[in-house]
Amino acid sequence: GLAAPPLRMEPYAQVQEGGPVLDFCFFPSFTWENPATCCFIASSQDHPIHLREAATGTLCNTYRPYNQVDEVCHSFSLCFSPDGGKILGGFQQYIRVFDVQRPGRQVEDWLLSTRKGKGQKGIIGAIAANSMSPGVYAAGSYNRSVCVYHEGSRGKPVARLVDNEPDYEMGGVTQLLWASEWLLLSGHRRDRWLRAWDLRMASSAEGLGGGGLHPKALLHRFPRCTRTHQRFLFSVQGCQLAVGDDQGSVFLHSLSTFEEEECIPRAHERPCVSAMLHPFCRTLATSGGGRVFPDYDVDSSAGSLSPPPRRKSTRKRSCSRGKAAKHVKSLKPLDNSVRVWQLEPSGDEAQH
Numbered sequence: 001g002l003a004a005p006p007l008r009m010e011p012y013a014q015v016q017e018g019g020p021v022l023d024f025c026f027f028p029s030f031t032w033e034n035p036a037t038c039c040f041i042a043s044s045q046d047h048p049i050h051l052r053e054a055a056t057g058t059l060c061n062t063y064r065p066y067n068q069v070d071e072v073c074h075s076f077s078l079c080f081s082p083d084g085g086k087i088l089g090g091f092q093q094y095i096r097v098f099d100v101q102r103p104g105r106q107v108e109d110w111l112l113s114t115r116k117g118k119g120q121k122g123i124i125g126a127i128a129a130n131s132m133s134p135g136v137y138a139a140g141s142y143n144r145s146v147c148v149y150h151e152g153s154r155g156k157p158v159a160r161l162v163d164n165e166p167d168y169e170m171g172g173v174t175q176l177l178w179a180s181e182w183l184l185l186s187g188h189r190r191d192r193w194l195r196a197w198d199l200r201m202a203s204s205a206e207g208l209g210g211g212g213l214h215p216k217a218l219l220h221r222f223p224r225c226t227r228t229h230q231r232f233l234f235s236v237q238g239c240q241l242a243v244g245d246d247q248g249s250v251f252l253h254s255l256s257t258f259e260e261e262e263c264i265p266r267a268h269e270r271p272c273v274s275a276m277l278h279p280f281c282r283t284l285a286t287s288g289g290g291r292v293f294p295d296y297d298v299d300s301s302a303g304s305l306s307p308p309p310r311r312k313s314t315r316k317r318s319c320s321r322g323k324a325a326k327h328v329k330s331l332k333p334l335d336n337s338v339r340v341w342q343l344e345p346s347g348d349e350a351q352h
Helices: 314-329
Strands: 019-027 037-045 049-051 061-064 077-080 085-093 092-100 108-111 122-129 138-139 145-149 157-163 173-178 183-188 191-198 218-226 236-239 240-244 250-254 260-264 272-277 282-288 336-341
Touching: 019 077, 019 218, 037 077, 037 260, 061 240, 077 122, 122 183, 138 173, 145 173, 183 218, 218 240, 236 272, 240 282, 282 314
Parallel strands: 122 173
Antiparallel strands: 019 037, 037 049, 049 061, 077 085, 085 092, 092 108, 122 138, 138 145, 145 157, 173 183, 183 191, 191 218, 236 240, 240 250, 240 272, 250 260, 272 282, 282 336
16 A cells, blocks of 8 residues: 655644754753653853753753853853763853853863964864763864863863865864764764764874875765755764765765665755664654745846836835745745654665
């Protein structure tokens, strides 16, 4: 018989933040059997960090980051420590640490670089904790660098990762993920690759003076075209990596052989900005979408320098804009959706 149509999903909880959401992170030992662990943190523009219950969205605690001039600022990236006792936030040339049990001001400031220093510069757009090596964190900057820190070094990197090889220059870092104790994956904006790094080959001087050479710590480049500034999220389950690209397709790669195993072409009509593998079964959740700026001036020629013709009435102008808007919307359908796919164990094409 015919396959049943996909079911429509409805959220069981909704939360309204004060501004655009910049990052969020679930508690590391999240489990529904222990309600105390069912929580998450979120950061929004021009607002402090909020800790909320996952089941209801109720606000539990607020953590206010203060900058060097004692003003409340917002965090661009977030992560918990492996034991869940601390929150780390990425800022402009700073990493700030909060105690989960003490809401309010941060307890530590890690200065990564001064204006004339040689440390990691720019906005920290991604930060990740190594659960297999407590106290080790990776931070990625929009200034196109990745540094590894230990909580005891307080901002002094123990390893630096930069890809400056010609035709392979990496973009600003938007996501970091530890696949093992020594394997680090980095995603970038406006880039054609997702990179795998071997921390056993890294050093604190990586990328500082080796421009044009293949970085020693760079293990592999997975093809992933991201031509926008969006944050494209990827995931790892076991030895499998799931990524989406700006064409709406999803690719599954092996971390042991670095080869492509499966592909879902055109999973979304818009860029596939998230591909999340289920931790226990062969299921994949994807989301698609992107900002669209309609061009209502579709009737005018691109090379014309003459002034636009005068319109006699406002009604005709509004009718013309309405027709143009319908024409623009019909060029490519919007697809701001979340989809769940059942992956076949044999590696056949996924179905949803």
